[in-house]
Amino acid sequence: MTKVHVTTTVNGEEVEFLADPRETLLDCLRDKLDMTGAKEGCGTGDCGACSVTVDGTLVCSCLVLGVEAQGKKVETVEGIADGEELHPLQRKFIEHAALQCGICTPGFLVAAKNLLEKNPDPTETEIRYWLAGNLCRCTGYDKIIRAVQDAAAEMRGAA
Amino acid sequence: MPKDELKSEYKLVGTRPDRPDGLDKVTGRARYGADFSMPGMLFAAVVRSPHAHAKILKIDASKALALEGVKAVVTRADFPDGLTGEDWNLQENTIANDTALYDGHAVAAVAATSALLARDAAKLIEVEYQVLPHVTDVDEAFAPGAPAVRPGSADHSVSSREVDLPDNVRHNVVREIEFGHGDVEAGFAEADLVREGTYKTEATHQGYIEPHACVGQMGADGRGEMWVCTQGQWFIRKFCAAVLGIEASGLRVTASEIGGGFGGKTTIFMEPLALALSRKAGGRPVKLVMTRSEVLRATGPTASASMDVKIGMKKDGTLTAARAVFRMQGGAFPGSPVDLALTCAFASYKLPNVEHIGYDILANRPKCAAYRAPGAPMGAFAVESLIDEMARELGLDPLDVRLKNAVAEGDKSSYGPTYNRIGLVEVLEATKAHPNLSVPLGPNQGRGVATGFWFNHGGETSVSVSVTEDGTATVSIGTPDIGGLRASIALMVAETFGIGYDDVRVNVVETGALGFNEPSHGSRATFASGKAAVTSAQSCIKQMCQRAADKWGIDAEAVEWVDGAAQPAGPNAGKFPPMTMKEIAETMGATGGPISGHNETTMDGVGASFGTHVVDVEVDPETGRTTILRYLVVQDAGKAVHPSYVEGQYQGGAVQGIGWALNEEYVYGKDGRLQNPIFLDYRVPVASDLPMIDTVIVEVPNPGHPYGVRGVGETGITPPLPAVANAIADAVGVRMKHLPMNPPKVLAAIKAKANG
Numbered sequence: 001m002t003k004v005h006v007t008t009t010v011n012g013e014e015v016e017f018l019a020d021p022r023e024t025l026l027d028c029l030r031d032k033l034d035m036t037g038a039k040e041g042c043g044t045g046d047c048g049a050c051s052v053t054v055d056g057t058l059v060c061s062c063l064v065l066g067v068e069a070q071g072k073k074v075e076t077v078e079g080i081a082d083g084e085e086l087h088p089l090q091r092k093f094i095e096h097a098a099l100q101c102g103i104c105t106p107g108f109l110v111a112a113k114n115l116l117e118k119n120p121d122p123t124e125t126e127i128r129y130w131l132a133g134n135l136c137r138c139t140g141y142d143k144i145i146r147a148v149q150d151a152a153a154e155m156r157g158a159a
Numbered sequence: 160m161p162k163d164e165l166k167s168e169y170k171l172v173g174t175r176p177d178r179p180d181g182l183d184k185v186t187g188r189a190r191y192g193a194d195f196s197m198p199g200m201l202f203a204a205v206v207r208s209p210h211a212h213a214k215i216l217k218i219d220a221s222k223a224l225a226l227e228g229v230k231a232v233v234t235r236a237d238f239p240d241g242l243t244g245e246d247w248n249l250q251e252n253t254i255a256n257d258t259a260l261y262d263g264h265a266v267a268a269v270a271a272t273s274a275l276l277a278r279d280a281a282k283l284i285e286v287e288y289q290v291l292p293h294v295t296d297v298d299e300a301f302a303p304g305a306p307a308v309r310p311g312s313a314d315h316s317v318s319s320r321e322v323d324l325p326d327n328v329r330h331n332v333v334r335e336i337e338f339g340h341g342d343v344e345a346g347f348a349e350a351d352l353v354r355e356g357t358y359k360t361e362a363t364h365q366g367y368i369e370p371h372a373c374v375g376q377m378g379a380d381g382r383g384e385m386w387v388c389t390q391g392q393w394f395i396r397k398f399c400a401a402v403l404g405i406e407a408s409g410l411r412v413t414a415s416e417i418g419g420g421f422g423g424k425t426t427i428f429m430e431p432l433a434l435a436l437s438r439k440a441g442g443r444p445v446k447l448v449m450t451r452s453e454v455l456r457a458t459g460p461t462a463s464a465s466m467d468v469k470i471g472m473k474k475d476g477t478l479t480a481a482r483a484v485f486r487m488q489g490g491a492f493p494g495s496p497v498d499l500a501l502t503c504a505f506a507s508y509k510l511p512n513v514e515h516i517g518y519d520i521l522a523n524r525p526k527c528a529a530y531r532a533p534g535a536p537m538g539a540f541a542v543e544s545l546i547d548e549m550a551r552e553l554g555l556d557p558l559d560v561r562l563k564n565a566v567a568e569g570d571k572s573s574y575g576p577t578y579n580r581i582g583l584v585e586v587l588e589a590t591k592a593h594p595n596l597s598v599p600l601g602p603n604q605g606r607g608v609a610t611g612f613w614f615n616h617g618g619e620t621s622v623s624v625s626v627t628e629d630g631t632a633t634v635s636i637g638t639p640d641i642g643g644l645r646a647s648i649a650l651m652v653a654e655t656f657g658i659g660y661d662d663v664r665v666n667v668v669e670t671g672a673l674g675f676n677e678p679s680h681g682s683r684a685t686f687a688s689g690k691a692a693v694t695s696a697q698s699c700i701k702q703m704c705q706r707a708a709d710k711w712g713i714d715a716e717a718v719e720w721v722d723g724a725a726q727p728a729g730p731n732a733g734k735f736p737p738m739t740m741k742e743i744a745e746t747m748g749a750t751g752g753p754i755s756g757h758n759e760t761t762m763d764g765v766g767a768s769f770g771t772h773v774v775d776v777e778v779d780p781e782t783g784r785t786t787i788l789r790y791l792v793v794q795d796a797g798k799a800v801h802p803s804y805v806e807g808q809y810q811g812g813a814v815q816g817i818g819w820a821l822n823e824e825y826v827y828g829k830d831g832r833l834q835n836p837i838f839l840d841y842r843v844p845v846a847s848d849l850p851m852i853d854t855v856i857v858e859v860p861n862p863g864h865p866y867g868v869r870g871v872g873e874t875g876i877t878p879p880l881p882a883v884a885n886a887i888a889d890a891v892g893v894r895m896k897h898l899p900m901n902p903p904k905v906l907a908a909i910k911a912k913a914n915g
């Protein structure tokens with residue numbers, strides 16, 4: 001199968017790769033760019049472990065083709081921290097023990113960051129519905145929701 | 160912070176520091192099973208049976224092998240013959256011999272230069288089948304005359320003595336169990352109320368978000384390496400070696416970070432295929448990652464169960480006798496957890512007369528694996544539902560009934576042994592005192608209570624602790640960190656040494672670095688690896704005291720270890736300034752060499768953990784949908800080393816149980832194929848389904864552990880199934896006896912009640 005040359009921006013850096021037209025953006029991130037932060041939990045858009053943003057829109061990268069990333073801006077979990085400085089969500093996830101195994105964490109962080117950019121003061125219900133596409137089998141979600149609430153409060157300067 | 164009731168007599172044990180692996184896990188750096196790659200690596204794909212039961216007539220891989228870039232194909236012919244017992248079961252489950260035993264059973268595997276190519280090649284492998292009659296339901300598989308899943312494997316050694324099971328008529332019963340004490344019939348005669356019921360639970364999957372993944376490499380000499388997501392790297396080594404007929408020491412297994420296991424990653428499924436492919440491909444490493452549908456079709460699940468329970472109760476709630484007859488299918492292999500289900504069924508109660516009967520049954524389904532407190536949730540669903548029903552009938556408070564019969568230290572358990580110090584009474588009392596119990600309920604709302612138990616497991620354990628040259632400590636453990644284990648071990652080791660939490664580095668090491676370790680299973684990791692780490696640290700302390708004694712020229716017995724330093728024990732020992740761990744470590748090369756401690760043992764001293772859950776639900780009478788309004792977990796942790804991760808275990812277990820109660824089930828079609836092999840259709844609870852999960856950590860220290868730890872991981876999944884059923888009964892007056900209690904089933908029950 002002929003491969004397609006793709007040029008795209010990932011976490012602010014321009015990158016290029018050759019994609020089989022059947023390969024997903026998740027495959028390309030993980031296998032072509034060695035960015036294994038986004039995880040494949042299902043490959044069918046049901047678990048959110050592969051969450052990234054493309055031009056600011058939250059997507060399941062397992063449902064986007066690699067070739068569709070041409071000319072787009074992709075943000076992944078690897079780009080959330082600012083150098084050594086963790087994002088408040090990352091700090092709060094550790095502080096609240098919002099991860100047990102941690103496989104779902106990259107997806108939750110990407111999705112929660114996207115939520116707080118749109119809505120800096122979400123209610124518990126809004127958080128629960130926004131994150132309903134991210135499965136966590138370990139935590140029962142309690143500590144994840146609290147971590148997001150706490151991070152939101154800190155980012156609003158209310159903490 | 161969730162509510163808890165902690166008092167800490169320790170400096171570190173019982174605090175909530177950041178976990179040491181947190182940074183890697185929030186930045187995407189942590190490497191899980193599928194994140195590992197090697198130079199020259201090939202990718203594998205597996206060909207699986209589309210039939211529930213079929214003779215494999217022919218496998219033709221010529222078209223696949225003709226593809227450019229396809230390097231190897233393996234079938235059962237590439238594995239040794241002559242295995243027996245569980246080794247044979249594992250081999251047969253890894254790759255079918257002449258018969259596919261369930262939808263999803265592996266029949267061949269292929270390795271190629273890319274993942275896409277491997278998938279394309281797998282589609283070109285032609286398999287000819289002759290379809291055989293199949294059976295997937297537990298009661299149908301038990302019935303006389305059911306299609307034989309594995310002809311000739313029936314075993315009626317117990318019941319053929321007395322029960323009406325003529326030999327080999329129930330073809331699929333491969334094990335029968337019977338135990339108990341007292342006189343059950345006399346006990347029922349003493350009771351004021353005797354009730355019985357039949358309950359059914361469907362198979363559910365552990366549902367870890369990370370699919371199984373490994374990279375395997377093996378040469379023609381039978382030596383190799385494996386990188387794999389697993390709860391136990393030594394089990395991977397042992398089982399792969401058995402299935403491949405190689406020496407265990409020839410295989411070095413490194414556990415990656417693990418994306419959930421819940422028991423499902425304590426065994427092998429496809430790992431030997433990667434190794435066999437590697438050997439056939441000239442020793443090139445082979446990566447094998449399952450898809451979600453492969454995970455659901457061919458790994459894990461738990462058993463499905465059909466259970467009869469009969470209980471006798473006096474007017475005041477005292478239990479007089481109980482009988483349980485459990486039938487469980489665990490797939491096409493022996494090993495459903497019917498024995499454990501029976502053992503836990505009545506474990507919370509003082510019972511003078513009790514009888515347990517169990518049948519382990521084959522069906523055309525994947526080989527079941529352990530799932531959090533294997534068997535216990537099913538048994539609890541049956542027993543705790545019936546006790547609740549009887550308490551209501553007698554007008555008794557369900558918590559009081561449990562308190563009245565609760566076991567305590569010195570009581571003989573329903574399964575035989577006498578309990579040492581346990582915390583059930585404390586748990587029930589803390590539950591009664593909780594404010595959630597006084598929240599008023601509205602129309603169609605109900606409150607359900609249930610109790611659960613898991614005994615915990617010690618297991619084979621090896622740990623080593625070394626004093627690092629700068630005075631910090633390095634700990635090597637063999638139990639993977641699934642939910643904060645490194646943090647808990649570091650807390651206990653730092654507490655023991657009297658140094659800082661950050662001065663302890665805990666590594667989960669590969670099979671070459673320690674003696675044998677059982678997996679992180681049986682709620683044992685914090686308990687057993689922790690206890691072995693404390694013993695190892697104490698051995699280091701003894702050596703450090705000796706070094707100080709040598710320096711001071713006094714007896715080692717005259718030196719004590721206080722706050723991270725050796726010091727003379729009392730004025731008679733002499734007057735020397737304390738020698739810190741750092742000072743001793745910096746000179747240890749010149750004072751006798753490196754200082755390490757290690758501990759290898761089959762760990763004893765486990766402490767059982769009891770829990771009680773209280774759930775408030777609202778049932779929509781129009782749709783039958785149940786909403787969880789409030790949820791409380793109260794459980795004995797012995798001592799919570801890192802309370803946040805203990806709460807996490809409570810909350811996670813409860814939510815898995817809620818999923819099992821309300822939504823999750825394996826749905827098989829008439830053709831014996833799994834109908835819901837993706838997360839869209841196998842629906843696990845999501846954030847918007849749930850409220851916060853309130854927790855109370857009760858601490859009745861386990862005398863068998865230096866810090867009083869009890870394993871806490873599993874008990875939490877046991878009470879939710881009956882607690883939710885009891886709440887639904889309280890809300891709308893229907894008694895659900897067949898899980899899951901999804902909207903169509905609850906609605907049908909509501910309608911039947913209205914009409915009947």
Ligand code: FES
Pocket residue numbers: 039040041042043044045046047048049050051060061062063
């Ligand atoms: S892997 Fe993309 S949603 Fe699950």
Ligand code: FES
Pocket residue numbers: 098099100101102103104105135136137138139368418419
């Ligand atoms: S922490 Fe394991 S899946 Fe979320």
